[in-house]
Structures are given as structure tokens and as C-alpha cells.
Amino acid sequence: MSDQAQARAAVVRQKGGPFQIEDVTLEAPRESEVRVRIVxxxxxxxxxxxxxxxxxVxxxxxxxxxxxxxxxKVGRGVTKVVPGDHVVIAFAFCGKCDLCTTxxxxxxxxxxDRNFGGGRKDGSTATxxxxxxxxxxxxxxSSFSTLAIATERNVVKVRKDVPLELLGPLGCGISTGAGAVLNSMRIPAGSTFAAFGSGAVGLSAxxxxxxxxxxxxxxxDVKPNRLQLAMALGATHTVNGASEDAVxxxxxxxxxxxxxFALESTGNPRILRQAVEALDILGTCGVVGAPPMGTEAAFDVNDLMVPGKRIQGIVEGDSVPDVFIPQLIDLFMQGRFPFDKLVKFYALEQINEAAKDSEKGDTLKPIIRMSRPA
Known part of the structure; x- marks a missing residue:
């Protein structure tokens, strides 16, 4: 088909396997879809x-x-963006259910289903x-590719005077940390806060x-370099969990x-318990760390009930991407939200190196720059 497009993408073919750089073909965007050339x-x-x-998945x-x-390129029914617009791509959602509309x-x-299903809602794929x-x-x-098919709902039009290569993490990790504080827990002025885990999400928080x-x-955190950066970004105190009792x-x-308020971003049940134990009366612990499915955590029920503590699950910082992402960009441009201090760039061909550096904790937020398709 003449509307098909050629791209290069990082493909995972087996459990725990490497990202393999392959030539792929993408079909044209459907009625409400948008094709984005990924920067x-x-x-x-x-x-x-x-x-x-x-x-x-x-x-x-x-x-x-x-x-x-x-x-x-945009589908026939798309009115939100036009070719040439700069966009950040956020998570997928239906836009029609009671939770979306509120x-x-x-x-x-x-x-x-829409984010982890491995295809469109009807089971079809574009690649x-x-x-x-x-x-x-x-x-x-699926944006580990030089081209991606998104929907009109989950592309966010952004201003063009900002380096576009920096902005992708606002679609998930950075928004998750910042949104947990500003949207979900709504931390008020004068309050006390602890971030358990000082990776990209914790530092954004x-x-x-x-x-x-x-x-x-x-x-x-357990890495001194992360704790040092945390102080530069606004922390008043640090705790090295490898040698100190955090609580x-x-x-x-x-x-x-x-x-x-506390935010647990490590996905470690033991650390989650510490975060709950570290709360004051009527304190709230937000949970954003993602462990394997079925992971269970233990805590003292009376330590939760008697002081009126709360544990709050948080997804994507409970954000409305069209509103929150432009707000974070404006704050960044004013020098008040310097998330660029978290990132390190890698070429698409270095994606496995980026993954290793991230897992070792050597890089807080890898960003994969896409080469143009051959």
C-alpha cells in the first residue's frame, strides 16, 4: 500500500531478550490515529x-x-493536531468511561487493555x-521506533521553542513523580515529604x-550520587538506606x-513498609513502584489504623496529559522544574546499553534518540 511507511524499531522477541533493531513497516493511521516521526x-x-x-504483554x-x-500524517477524523505539530505521546485511554470523563x-x-494489550482494542496491530x-x-x-502510530487522544501538542528530544519522559515517568505530588496527594505548602527511591520518578517528586x-x-536512596543530586533539586535531608535506618x-x-507524605517508587515491599512506618498521624503514602504481578506487602495493621494513615495507589500521576504536560514544560522553561538534569542521551543502536545503565542505576533517565529510517 502506498500509505505504508518504513521505519526502524527496537523489537523484543523473547522474555528477557535484547532489544533488536529491525526494519519494520507501519500501516497508515486509521480514522482517529496519528503517525508521529519520533525524535x-x-x-x-x-x-x-x-x-x-x-x-x-x-x-x-x-x-x-x-x-x-x-x-x-493524521487520520481523516483527527482535528486536534496537524502535520508539523510537535507532540509528546502519553498513555492510552478510552475517553468515554466515567473515570475518563471526570x-x-x-x-x-x-x-x-489499551496500554498492555499488544495492539489496538480490536486486537489489530499497525506494525x-x-x-x-x-x-x-x-x-x-510503541515509540522505540523512528515512526509510531498513536491516537488523537494521547498525543499532546507542545510549544516549539523547547528542545523536543528532551520532552518524551514527560509522557510517563516525570509526570508520574510530579503528578503524584501535585495531582494525587496534593501536598500543601508547609508539609513534610519523603521520597523512598531517588530515581527519575522520585527526583521528579x-x-x-x-x-x-x-x-x-x-x-x-542507596546511591550517593542520587542523594547528592536530590539535594541540588530541592531535598533538605538525605538518607542512605544502605547504611542508615530510614524510619x-x-x-x-x-x-x-x-x-x-511519602512516595514509594522502588517497587520493593520492604521499602514500602518503611514508607508507611515513616508517616505521621493522618499521613499518606503514595505507591508508584511497579513490582511483578502478585507481589504482596506486609505492614502492621494497627500502625495503619490507629494513626489514620493512608496508602494510595497512583498511576501516571493522576494527570490529564493535555493539561499537565504543557504546565510542566512551562515550569521547565522558567527554570523551576529542571528535569533535564536527570537525562542522558543514547542512539537507537545503543538501546541495550541504555537499559543496562538504567538497571544498574548509573543513568537516571535514558533518552533514546532516533536515527532516520534507512
Whole structure:
């Protein structure tokens, strides 16, 4: 078909296997779809846990869900964007259920099917390699590719005076951390906050807590370089969990009270328990860390019930991407949300190196720059 397009994509073909760079073919966008020429895509923890099949997305698949690029072609029914627009691609959602229509698209009743189903809602895919279908539409995009098919709903038009290659992580990881603070927990000025895990999500939460006016901001991690960066980005205290008792240090820093708010981003049940134990009376612990399906955590029921503590699950920072992503970009341009300090760039051909560096903790937020298709 003349409307098909050729691209290069990183394909995962087996559980735990490498990303393989392959030539692929994408069909033309359908009625409500948008084809985006990807400039760069952030790499997120979720990409790796799906590669390793912690979440059972069908293989072979093109992953990538923090894409940023330029609109190349739109379906006949699309009015939100036109070719040439700069966009960040966020998560997929139906736009019609009660949760979507009341401002909570991250909790869409079809969220799992649309983001982890390995294709469109009807089961079809847009991508082929060697004449055989590849699973795609991961988070409504599969943007570890020089071209991606998204929907009108999950592309976010952004201003053109910002380096587009920086913006992809706003579609998931950065928005998750910042949104957990600003949208989900709505941390008020003067409050106390602890980030358990100071990776890209935790550090984004620390920057957001400073924006919100939190007066005590505590970063917990086991890597000294991350804790040092946390101080530069707004933390008032740090805890090295490898050598210090996080709960004890946090209680000391807060006059024996504990923190009003905590965010757990490691996916480690033991750390989650610490985050709950570190809360003050009526404190809230937000949970964004993603462990394997079926992971269970333990806590003292009376320590939760008697002080009125809360544990809150959070997806995508409970954001409305069309609103929140442009807000974060404006804050970045004002120098108030310097998320660029978290990133390191890699070429598409270096994607496995980027994954290893991320898993080792050497790189906070890899961004994969896309070469043009051959």
C-alpha cells in the first residue's frame, strides 16, 4: 500500500531478550490515529519489566512509551493536531468511561487493555517485520521506533521553542513523580515529604514538592550520587538506606513525628513498609513502584489504623496529559522544574546499553534518540 511507511524499531522477541533493531513497516493511521516521526523516546522501568514479562504483554513487541516527535500524517477524523505539530505521546485511554470523563484518564476502565494489550482494542496491530505482524500500541504508541502510530487522544501538542528530544519522559515517568505530588496527594505548602527511591520518578517528586512549598523534603536512596543530586533539586535531608535506618532518620528530622507524605517508587515491599512506618498521624503514602504481578506487602495493621494513615495507589500521576504536560514544560522553561538534569542521551543502536545503565542505576533517565529510517 502506498500509505505504508518504513521505519526502524527496537523489537523484543523473547522474555528477557535484547532489544533488536529491525526494519519494520507501519500501516497508515486509521480514522482517529496519528503517525508521529519520533525524535526521541525516554526509557522507563516499565519497558524493562515488560521485556522481562513481569507484565504479560504479548511478544514479539515494539515497546517504548515516552515518545516525542513531529506529526507526519493524521487520520481523516483527527482535528486536534496537524502535520508539523510537535507532540509528546502519553498513555492510552478510552475517553468515554466515567473515570475518563471526570478527569481521571489514568484510571480508565480500559487502561490495561489499551496500554498492555499488544495492539489496538480490536486486537489489530499497525506494525509488521518480514511480512509478519508485530505487537505494538504499547501505551498507545510503541515509540522505540523512528515512526509510531498513536491516537488523537494521547498525543499532546507542545510549544516549539523547547528542545523536543528532551520532552518524551514527560509522557510517563516525570509526570508520574510530579503528578503524584501535585495531582494525587496534593501536598500543601508547609508539609513534610519523603521520597523512598531517588530515581527519575522520585527526583521528579522532590522537584514538585519544592514547587508545592513543602518545607522538609527527604530523599532516600542507596546511591550517593542520587542523594547528592536530590539535594541540588530541592531535598533538605538525605538518607542512605544502605547504611542508615530510614524510619529513624526521618523521625529525627521531623521532631519524632514522621512525614505528612511519602512516595514509594522502588517497587520493593520492604521499602514500602518503611514508607508507611515513616508517616505521621493522618499521613499518606503514595505507591508508584511497579513490582511483578502478585507481589504482596506486609505492614502492621494497627500502625495503619490507629494513626489514620493512608496508602494510595497512583498511576501516571493522576494527570490529564493535555493539561499537565504543557504546565510542566512551562515550569521547565522558567527554570523551576529542571528535569533535564536527570537525562542522558543514547542512539537507537545503543538501546541495550541504555537499559543496562538504567538497571544498574548509573543513568537516571535514558533518552533514546532516533536515527532516520534507512
Amino acid at each position: 526521541a523516546t525516554g526509557m522507563c522501568h516499565t519497558d524493562m519489566i515488560v521485556r522481562d514479562q513481569f507484565y504479560a 504479548p511478544l514479539p513487541v515494539v515497546l517504548g512509551h515516552e515518545g516525542a516527535g513531529i506529526v507526519e 478527569g481521571h484518564p489514568a484510571y480508565c476502565r480500559e487502561f490495561y 509488521q517485520a518480514q511480512g509478519k505482524p508485530l505487537h505494538d500500541h504499547f501505551f498507545g504508541q 522532590i522537584m514538585a514538592a519544592r514547587l508545592a512549598g513543602a518545607t522538609t523534603i527527604i530523599a532516600v 529513624k532518620v526521618i523521625r529525627t528530622a521531623t521532631g519524632s513525628r514522621g512525614v505528612d
